[in-house]
Amino acid sequence: MAKKMVAVTACIAGIAHTYMAAENLKKFAKKEGYDIKVETQGAMGVENRLSSSEIQDADVVIFAVDTTVQDSDRFDGKKILKVGTSEVVKDGKAAIDEAAKLVN
Amino acid sequence: MNWKKFGKELANHFQTGVSYMIPLVTAAGLLTSIAVIFGGTNVWNQTSNIWGNLRLLGQTGLGFIPVIIAAYISYSIADRPGLAPAFIVGLVASSMGTGFLGGMLVGLLVGYLVEWLKKIPMSPRLTSVKSLIIIPFLATLIVGFILIYVVGDPIKAMTVGLTAWLKGMSGTNAVLMAALLGGMMAVDMGGPINKIAYAFGMAAFTSGGYQASTAMLMAIGIPPLGMFLATILGGKRLYSDAEIESGRSALIMGIVGITEGTIPFAVADPVRVIPSIIVGTSIGCATNAFFGTVQKTALSTVMAIPFSSNVILYTIAILIGVVIEALLVNFLKRFTRHNTNVEEG
Numbered sequence: 001m002a003k004k005m006v007a008v009t010a011c012i013a014g015i016a017h018t019y020m021a022a023e024n025l026k027k028f029a030k031k032e033g034y035d036i037k038v039e040t041q042g043a044m045g046v047e048n049r050l051s052s053s054e055i056q057d058a059d060v061v062i063f064a065v066d067t068t069v070q071d072s073d074r075f076d077g078k079k080i081l082k083v084g085t086s087e088v089v090k091d092g093k094a095a096i097d098e099a100a101k102l103v104n
Numbered sequence: 105m106n107w108k109k110f111g112k113e114l115a116n117h118f119q120t121g122v123s124y125m126i127p128l129v130t131a132a133g134l135l136t137s138i139a140v141i142f143g144g145t146n147v148w149n150q151t152s153n154i155w156g157n158l159r160l161l162g163q164t165g166l167g168f169i170p171v172i173i174a175a176y177i178s179y180s181i182a183d184r185p186g187l188a189p190a191f192i193v194g195l196v197a198s199s200m201g202t203g204f205l206g207g208m209l210v211g212l213l214v215g216y217l218v219e220w221l222k223k224i225p226m227s228p229r230l231t232s233v234k235s236l237i238i239i240p241f242l243a244t245l246i247v248g249f250i251l252i253y254v255v256g257d258p259i260k261a262m263t264v265g266l267t268a269w270l271k272g273m274s275g276t277n278a279v280l281m282a283a284l285l286g287g288m289m290a291v292d293m294g295g296p297i298n299k300i301a302y303a304f305g306m307a308a309f310t311s312g313g314y315q316a317s318t319a320m321l322m323a324i325g326i327p328p329l330g331m332f333l334a335t336i337l338g339g340k341r342l343y344s345d346a347e348i349e350s351g352r353s354a355l356i357m358g359i360v361g362i363t364e365g366t367i368p369f370a371v372a373d374p375v376r377v378i379p380s381i382i383v384g385t386s387i388g389c390a391t392n393a394f395f396g397t398v399q400k401t402a403l404s405t406v407m408a409i410p411f412s413s414n415v416i417l418y419t420i421a422i423l424i425g426v427v428i429e430a431l432l433v434n435f436l437k438r439f440t441r442h443n444t445n446v447e448e449g
Contacts, residue, residue: 010123011123011294011295012119012122012123012126012294012295012296012299013123013126013294013299013364014123015294015362015364016293016294016362016364016367017294017295017364017367020367020371043126043127065116066116066119066295066296067116067119067120067123067180068116068117068120068179068180073183084296085295086292086295089367089371090371090374
């Protein structure tokens with residue numbers, strides 16, 4: 001069964017890194033055969049908000065953030081990989097691989 | 105305690121504060137700039153015409169910078185209960201004239217105090233009393249008094265000293281500072297280091313340190329403009345079709361002042377692009393500081409041209425930065441091995 005991942009991305013200005021990191025996570029998760037849903041917390045506020053059941057079902061959570069995640073208590077008790085947005089923009093595969101390692 | 109982890113957390117808290125501050129600064133900065141540009145210097149103490157009122161809006165916003173910084177650093181540390189006390193004490197810090205530094209300190213103190221108060225065990229019957237009354241009351245009282253009786257005056261003295269130093273800066277020091285700010289603005293294209301320089305420049309701007317704010321604001325547009333020029337000069341020999349397309353949007357981003365327009369190039373070829381944009385931006389800003397041109401608006405690179413103290417020299421400084429960046433990156437791409445067909449990341 002495909003592993004399920006959820007992710008939150010957020011950068012400082014909330015206009016570029018947030019969305020590029022989200023795209024990269026989706027791209028490489030798909031390549032590696034994982035299901036992923038990404039919530040962005042950018043300048044326009046929270047978009048594609050993760051529902052509590054989506055978070056519940058996820059095997060692992062990725063925070064690709066430079067700021068504090070809003071409502072982070074939603075993710076209490078989950079396995080969380082925390083990285084900066086620019087690392088994910090540079091190398092999305094590494095983030096996905098590392099997150100996958102947390103599951104096994 | 106793990107110091108490295110703590111440092112990273114602290115950086116995250118500061119960055120959260122800055123991220124909430126950015127729209128405030130752009131709104132207030134633009135309003136104030138427009139008021140001063142069209143209304144002249146007599147806008148400051150009146151609200152009898154539209155420019156005076158525009159100034160009122162902008163100036164009120166600028167005065168809110170320490171408040172927003174304090175509130176959202178505290179929010180980042182302690183979540184929702186951190187907000188209210190930091191708003192109150194942050195406003196006091198602002199009216200005491202402690203500036204940006206005071207706001208940051210208030211945010212940290214309130215945030216960690218509230219976070220600590222939250223952890224004190226209490227009987228379940230008292231939890232609602234604790235979150236509704238005890239935490240906001242104690243946090244405001246304690247940090248407020250610390251500010252007023254202990255740290256307020258020293259911070260104010262530091263802010264005044266720093267401002268005087270910035271305003272009085274000339275010659276080699278001014279050039280070096282501009283070069284440093286330019287390099288910091290370019291290095292991560294809108295990332296954390298860029299925002300440190302941005303926060304410093306805006307803090308200088310609000311207290312009249314226009315040399316620093318001019319350098320910082322000039323740096324915003326140079327990286328994308330330089331990459332635009334590089335794609336025009338380099339053409340299909342050095343750039344993929346997608347990159348030439350990115351070059352066109354980089355032109356627009358450069359004009360309106362979004363450094364992030366450079367990111368697609370830096371992701372595809374960081375080793376050649378990032379040093380080039382640092383060098384180009386740094387030299388452009390340093391050249392401008394050497395000329396001694398300043399602009400007293402919060403507008404970025406291109407849009408500030410009409411308001412600079414010397415339009416021609418200011419424009420020349422931008423062009424020097426842009427051209428050096430473009431030539432350097434194309435030189436590096438041409439004379440070191442580069443395969444334009446490489447799929448992006």
